[in-house]
Amino acid sequence: MDRSLYIVVEGPVGVGKTTLAKILASRFGGNMVAEPVEENPFLASFYADREKHAFQAQLFFLLSRFQQQALHQPDLFHQVTVSDYLFAKDRIFAALNLGRQEMALYDRVYSLLRPRVAKPDLVVYLQARLDVLQARIRKRGREFEKAFDPDYLARIASTYNDYFFHYDETPLLVINTSDIDLAANEADQDAIVQLVRRHRKGVQHYIPRGST
Numbered sequence: 001m002d003r004s005l006y007i008v009v010e011g012p013v014g015v016g017k018t019t020l021a022k023i024l025a026s027r028f029g030g031n032m033v034a035e036p037v038e039e040n041p042f043l044a045s046f047y048a049d050r051e052k053h054a055f056q057a058q059l060f061f062l063l064s065r066f067q068q069q070a071l072h073q074p075d076l077f078h079q080v081t082v083s084d085y086l087f088a089k090d091r092i093f094a095a096l097n098l099g100r101q102e103m104a105l106y107d108r109v110y111s112l113l114r115p116r117v118a119k120p121d122l123v124v125y126l127q128a129r130l131d132v133l134q135a136r137i138r139k140r141g142r143e144f145e146k147a148f149d150p151d152y153l154a155r156i157a158s159t160y161n162d163y164f165f166h167y168d169e170t171p172l173l174v175i176n177t178s179d180i181d182l183a184a185n186e187a188d189q190d191a192i193v194q195l196v197r198r199h200r201k202g203v204q205h206y207i208p209r210g211s212t
Contacts, residue, residue: 004080007082008122012127012128013148020124020192021083032082036064055098062106062109069087093156095159122196123173124173125164127157127161134148173203174205192206
């Protein structure tokens with residue numbers, strides 16, 4: 001494993017990004033960068049009224065994600081670094097949540113920050129069926145996610161699929177996690193770790209045996 005490798009794990013809400021990122025960081029002896037989700041003071045209000053609070057929540061996420069990625073950027077030249085989010089995810093959610101005028105203002109800020117963020121060596125995109133995402137969200141029990149709108153979750157998953165269908169900026173590993181247990185099944189963990197070790201170019205899809 002190259003000591004300067006930068007790996008990003010991405011996917012919709014509840015898919016298991018942080019779980020896999022922690023596993024990879026541990027297996028590779030690397031540094032873990034976790035998305036500061038619960039630090040956003042506007043998030044609970046956003047879930048209660050998305051239209052009213054979308055811009056505040058999104059701008060906070062954009063600036064905090066940029067600050068975090070910029071802070072960890074020197075580490076990318078010294079060790080394996082695993083992040084549980086791609087900086088571009090911020091714009092994925094902005095496009096879902098913001099109105100036309102808000103999006104225009106957001107894009108002005110985003111365009112200034114994006115070139116200053118390092119590009120990953122590999123992106124691991126996790127997918128799962130909608131019912132699986134809903135079950136995982138319920139299981140982790142975050143207070144602000146208790147009334148998570150299933151239609152909004154379906155839109156998030158669909159937008160992610162569209163984004164990564166056209167994605168070509170870095171090597172991409174696509175994994176269907178619907179029928180695997182990343183948290184508890186060591187065999188599933190081993191299989192994915194080996195895929196990550198080997199994958200260095202192009203797009204590869206991994207659907208575990210027995211998945212539907």
